[in-house]
Amino acid sequence: MTRLDLTGDVVELTRTICDIPSVSGDEKALADAVETALRAYGHLEVLRDGDAVVARTNTGRGTRVVIAGHLDTVPIKDNLPVVVDGDIMRGRGTVDMKAGVAVALHLAATLSEPRHDVTYVFYDHEEVAARLNGLGRLVRNHPEWLAGDFAILGEPSDGTVEGGCQGTMRVKITVPGVAAHAARSWKGSNAIHSAGAVLDVLRAYVPRRPVVEGLEYHEGLNAVKIEGGIAGNVIPDLCTVHVNHRFAPDRDVAAAEAHLREVFAGFELEVVDAAPGARPGLEQPAAKEFVDLVGRPPAPKLGWTDVSRFAGLGIPAVNFGPGDPLLAHTDGEFVPIPEIRQALHVLTTWLS
């Protein structure tokens, strides 16, 4: 097992944990190394569930913050071991999100008496189906391990605080028709043609850009799948349009559904799945303090992230981590080394 030096250089630590492959489902080696390394520190209580490792201080502070990151990566594409090229560290996991994990590990080891009690959460299966998600499993199995007043998810955010996240909902719209032979099409009713009215709605839709707790979100309403037709000589009697709606965190799932039912009034609409967004939570005192220290205006998080799981527990949460989130999952992902050091600096200052 690779021994991790948590108190040394955070950049070297980033490199070391990147070079322990941990594609989703194969996190055990890294989780073992993380657990072993954390157990060396007497100020930490270390817990484990599957390949999720939780470590926490118990100094009796009145407040507790959670710092979380996932250990897994998307599949390796000839991009390990990592390569350092000047100020850039390149390779699988560098930006998504082992630099963030390294920062948290370093904090855990070095801050024996933080200003807020801290719970560090390192979890598995973030890059795959939601039902496998390690943080979701902790929510189900040990919600008390995740208790806190404020949470920071170390996902890449270019060093900016990205508040909350947008919700997402998929609906299936079913447009009926009447089948007929294509040679006598007027005896039927073409469901694909009728689905044109659904596309009319989508083309005319102007998404909201609401400001929530000072952050401007940007919604979206898009067809992500359309299907219709059974044979080259048959007027189709069915066309389905799958629509994805991204909604700002001022609306919950029920409000988003009501909105879609209004937008698509007259159509048969079925909700396929939905995940709530999360409000930024930037009005929480610990959060305000943190944002002030970062010294840059916070930004809205548009994609859905695991901060929503904290929101579900009633814990305001933000994304804050080194690197450009748009590089996540790309074969050429990289992280700027100064951003790793800067993230560590900000968090250390905040918690000292």
Added chain:
Amino acid sequence: MTRLDLTGDVVELTRTICDIPSVSGDEKALADAVETALRAYGHLEVLRDGDAVVARTNTGRGTRVVIAGHLDTVPIKDNLPVVVDGDIMRGRGTVDMKAGVAVALHLAATLSEPRHDVTYVFYDHEEVAARLNGLGRLVRNHPEWLAGDFAILGEPSDGTVEGGCQGTMRVKITVPGVAAHAARSWKGSNAIHSAGAVLDVLRAYVPRRPVVEGLEYHEGLNAVKIEGGIAGNVIPDLCTVHVNHRFAPDRDVAAAEAHLREVFAGFELEVVDAAPGARPGLEQPAAKEFVDLVGRPPAPKLGWTDVSRFAGLGIPAVNFGPGDPLLAHTDGEFVPIPEIRQALHVLTTWLS
């Protein structure tokens, strides 16, 4: 092998040949019975290619008509043996089209000196892929067997002469987009939304109803398939719409294609397949004489049928047979017995 009595009651003959199953690909038993029965008549020259049987008189008349029908049926659905219920004969093949075949077999056996020389064509594989079609195979292998001045295809037409047929063309329209994550949809361009413009064209299209040689056709332009989208969180970069165009026989395939390129100007359009229509050919003297004898105004044939293969050989062709064409391929198909006798009567009168 069932022995066929060609000169007895045409209704009994219909029942007998219906009860010899002959789903496409399995026509041999019926083709053998037909060939054997026809060879008993000295006034007929009998030819065979695969499971197609051709019989012809050679009396030296100046004119020759072709009477054709297919031996195969769509699959049996617990609807054999046939059941006679009053004036109705019900079961697989009754309307499509063994009643028409029985009429032709009876004519072949009984008319030793017809007023026009007659070529009777009984063929296989009509109900399946066009490349397997037995009449198409005869056109390729023995076009001289099909020579004639006028052809009658005994497909059900409710005893009306249905002239010519409409052509059919399928085109694929490809609408591009730009992929993006659904959380940031404005960074992409939704191909499904853009395909709405194709559906706009289809919804606004007013099909022609041109009169060709006195018959009013009715064209059609319909989406028969639409596909787009690859995942629930991705803005689709491709949507395809398959469109079927039915065109009247005053336009050939090239004219139909030019029309579609004009209608869908600005879209990427590819012709997937096409089959020409056939002009009614009712101005041909033998055809006129036949129509007068039927005593009802002729009607246009809207669907594509094998008359187009005769048209391709330069032989005007019509559909004329007992039963309702809309019952073809239904599990409850049936033929009214009086229509079988009436079709035989008209053809016998015409050819005597």
